[in-house]
Amino acid sequence: MARDLAALRGLPGPGRRELVEGLTSALAQGEPLGRARALARAAQRELVGTRRGSLASDAPVSGLVAHVTALLRRLGLPGPGDQERDLRLDPLRAGRDRERHIALHRLYAAGVAYAEPRAGGRTTDGHTLGRLWTARWTPASAATLELASCYGTTPEQAARGRIAIRLRAAEDEGTLAPADAGEALTTAAECALPDLVADLGRRVREEVLPRASLADAIDLHDRVQRITSGQVSGMPDAPESLSRLRVRLAEAAIASVPGLSGSTDPADAAALLRVVRLVQEQASLPGAVGPQRLLWHLRLLADEGGPLAQGAAASALLLLGALAPEDMAERITGWLEASTGARSGTPLAQRLAGALTVAAPVVESDPGVLDALTRRVESWSDTGFLARLPALREGFETLSTAARGRFLDAVSERIGEVDTHLEVSAELALSLADADETARTAVEALLPGLLHRAASREHHPPTAATARTTADSPRRGLPPGAAGPTRGTPPPASGSAGEPGGTLHPTPPTEDTGPAEGPDPSPDTLGDTVTAVTRSRDVRVTGSPSPEAAPAASVPPGEDGVSTPIPVSVNEGASEGLSTGPVPADPGTAAIGAADRWRLVLGRPPEDGGPRARRAFAALDELYGRGHGEGSREPGGGSGARGGHGRPEPTAREWADELQALFGATVREEVLGRAARRGRTDVLDTLDPERTTASVDLLEQVLSLAGALPESRLARLRPLVRRITEQLVRQLARRMRPALSGLSVPRPTRRRGGRLDLGRTLRANLRTVRQGPDGPLVIPEDPVFRTRARRSADWHVHLVVDVSGSMERSTIYAALVAAVLHGLPALSVSFTAFSTRVVDLTDRVPDPLSLLLEVSVGGGTDIGAALAHTRSGVRVPSRTIVALITDFEEGGNLGRTLGEVRALASSGVRLLGLAALDDTGAPVCNQAIAARFAAAGMPVASLSPQELASWIAERVRG
DSSP: OHHHHHHHHHHHSOOOHHHHHHHHHHHSTTTTSTTHHHHHHHHHIIISSSOOOOTTSOOOOOOOHHHHHHHHHHHHHOOOOOOOOEEETTTTHHHHHHHHHHHHHHHHHHHHOOOOOOOOOSSSSSSSSEEEEOOOOHHHHHHHHHHHHHTTHHHHHHHHHHHHHHHHHHHHOOOOOHHHHHHHHHHHHTTTOOOHHHHHHHHHIIIIIIOOOOHHHHHHHOOOHHHHHOOSOSSSSHHHHHHHHHHHHHHHHHHTGGGGGOOOOOHHHHHHHHHHHHHHHHSTTOOOOOOOOHHOOOOOOHHEEEEHHHHHHHHEEEESSSSOOHHHHHHHHHHHHTTTTTHHHHHHHHHHHHHHHHHHHHHHHHHHHHHHEEEEEHSOOOHHHHHHHHHHHHHHTTTTTHHHHHHHHHHHHTOOOOOOOOEEHHHHHHHHHHHHHHHHHHHHHSTTTTTHHHHHHSSOOOOOTTTTHHHTTTTTTOOOOOOOOOOOOOOOOOOOOSSSSOOOOOOOOOOOSOOOOOOOHHHHHHHHHHHHHHSSEEEEEEEEEOSSOOOOEOOOOOTTTTTTTEOOOOOOTTTOOOOOOOOOOOOGGGGSOOOHHHHTTTTTTOOOHHHHHHHHHHHHHHHHOOOOOOOOOOOOSSSSGOOOSSSOOHHHHHHHHHHHHHOHHHHHHHHHHHHTTTGGGGGGGGOOOTTOOOOHHHHHHTTGGGGGGGHHHHHHHHHHHHHHHHEEEEEEEEHHHHHHHHHHSEEEEESSSSSSOOOHHHHHTTEEEEEEETEEEEEOSOOOEEEEOOOOSSEEEEEEEEEEEEEHHHHHHHHHHHHHHTOOTTEEEEEEEEESSSSOOOGGTTTTHHHEEEHOSOOOOOOHHHHHHHTTTOOOOGGEEEEEOOOOOOOOOOOHHHHHHHHHHHHTOOOEEEEOOOOOSOOOOOOHHHHHHHHHHHEEEEEEEEHHHHHHHHHHHH
16 A cells, blocks of 8 residues: 555655555555554554664863763763652751752753653742752753754753743843743752842843832842742852842832722732832841831722722731721721622622732731721621622632631631530430529529529520620610520521421410519429520430420519520420520521521521521522632532532522622622623623613623623624613713813804804903993994804824733723714814724714624733824824823833833923723822833823813813
């Protein structure tokens, strides 16, 4: 077959290709799997083999190959012909290991395919003292050594040359990027190249710092800190200049903090925590920056920043000791109480997420803060609590599953909630009952009537679980003699006797048989009474049958001579679980106890909250059930991966209806929007375009999925998105109209032909006033007329919008503002979207929906290319406005970009840089680069749409 294939192809003889095809066709019948795999292994063995050639002993080799071969032999590392080895090195304590570590790093930096570093175990900072490597000499090792020899004849020279080549390649794409500089700095230190480290430190200070963002400054500071603290094995003694650079990086990080004002990313809150730790760690360095500047920025964020920044800044102030726990508790209380209006759930969730990301351990351990939080959550009615529950769950979701479990333990301890199911054997229960009976008899013999008088007081002696609640909330609406409410214990649900979880019907109150000093009750009756009043734990007796009906307990007669029954509840699933839970004044408003409320907030199933609490947990568990981080359930794992008797997963429609019934329409839309952002696109089909409340949050969440949906699904969503967009445009037009008044009306003129402008004519001819027979008479010598409003577009507004990954919200607002401005006859509007490429979407401005669907958010940022495109379209610079909407995270050549800014400014164009365009007006930007744009002639601000309209109107009116 191989010969035939060669003949068909006009070849003199079969080659390797024809042989392989012949084998595949004849022996494997063309199958790619099964027998073909066995055939491939056999062909590999026969056609390729395992033998390798070698150079003659006297053949010339490069100096690098000879040096490395001798070095590997001296250090005992695998060489030619040796097997692969896993190396565990301790370079900080063993001299030979340090030599090995440096040699391996130099070969790795030079691009030699010989050894690969492996990650160690998980640590707090991600680094371990030991270093793990996998080393093996392969044919690729010899080949790459020959390639690396062009950089030098020793591993040190080769590593230095290869690092320089990488830096030069990065510079060819623009200025030195912070990520490239940090990687090169760490590599040079690991390779023990102190002069290169010092030079890179200088370049970081001169070239990188002026453009470093907060994340860049923190990353560079961490790298420099590892080097200066001796944690990098190749450089135990760092240059002095790096210590000064560390201080400068801390200053740069602090200066970048205001750029987090409008962020909605919890990673930015974590970065703020890192800044706080950074300032605390470098406080002992010479010339270290103090915390005063950071405190000033944090106070500004806490007062004027976005919701996430407010929560994170307040917690940062708490960590630095600049905010008392009482003030922090007051802030949290204010956040909770402010979350009552429509669309207030998202701000509450973001504030809590920011606060917990920065200072969750402090919040859960500080008594004042935790008590304020628990009191506020417990004070709401069930309706008020459930209205806030989705926002609370979203806010606490920023913690890992295990962290939420620890928080629940801390809360349970504060409210006195301990495990309510104590299992004891029947024999132990009987012995305990006998001991109680003996003790009661002894007490009655020594002090007759003592137990009866103690039980008949209005305030019964509190237990450890009820003392605090009894003191804080004495007798709230309860009749005399009734038990006070117990914090953390839910009220008994209504039901018939004997039903699990139901409330047993108490016996009617009976009159007292006599005063306290009269005949004492029997020991049995008194013991039962005291047990019913003071017991705050449920005891489950294993091995004994369940009683068909539990008796009702009543409080002994009080001072008014009337005894009050206490409902006794039977816990579901317990064979004998009696509980004297709280009896609120209105059982319909407080059916969910404090402990169950916190279980719902922290993602744990309630124990006794009733069917409404269980429904709320199941509904929210559809969105948050798996959790994340430490302690989370992995996909496909857990009990959900096995068969069972649990309820089936609800459909999207059933889930949406359940959310509507539990939380209302507004909260339902917020939860479904979050689910859509997490990838559950089927929930969008449940939103009714005619009933959905328009919001930028919902539009942002829907548009985030537009690029991932097939056209058929997108067609079904178009009515919803169009309805939301039209409502938002109308709302925004009403808000912007006062600022734009006067720009869309006809302009006055001296030319005849239009209607007479009576008001302007009178004001222009007051000098001609004469006295007439009936009073003053104006004789107009210079009449003023009105021209017809036409789309002459005397002013041109160019919106240049960054559509990189962090600008979704501002992109939506920019499209809406462009649609509003397009309706003004005095303005023409162009819309340019850019990331790493530039797209002109001016023809889509009248239809903001098609514009937003056309935009693909994501990618890098090249501001210079977008400004160059805009400058090419400027016709009348003196009547042109260019508004650049970006986060100023320039990924291109910063020098070229600043040159474009200067060129536009010098031509007379009105420039404005917007770090954010939304209702909050809070910026999310690179402060360092924004400052350089301002110095080049482009003012930088963060504005709301109304403020942008006012700014444009001022420029147009002159």
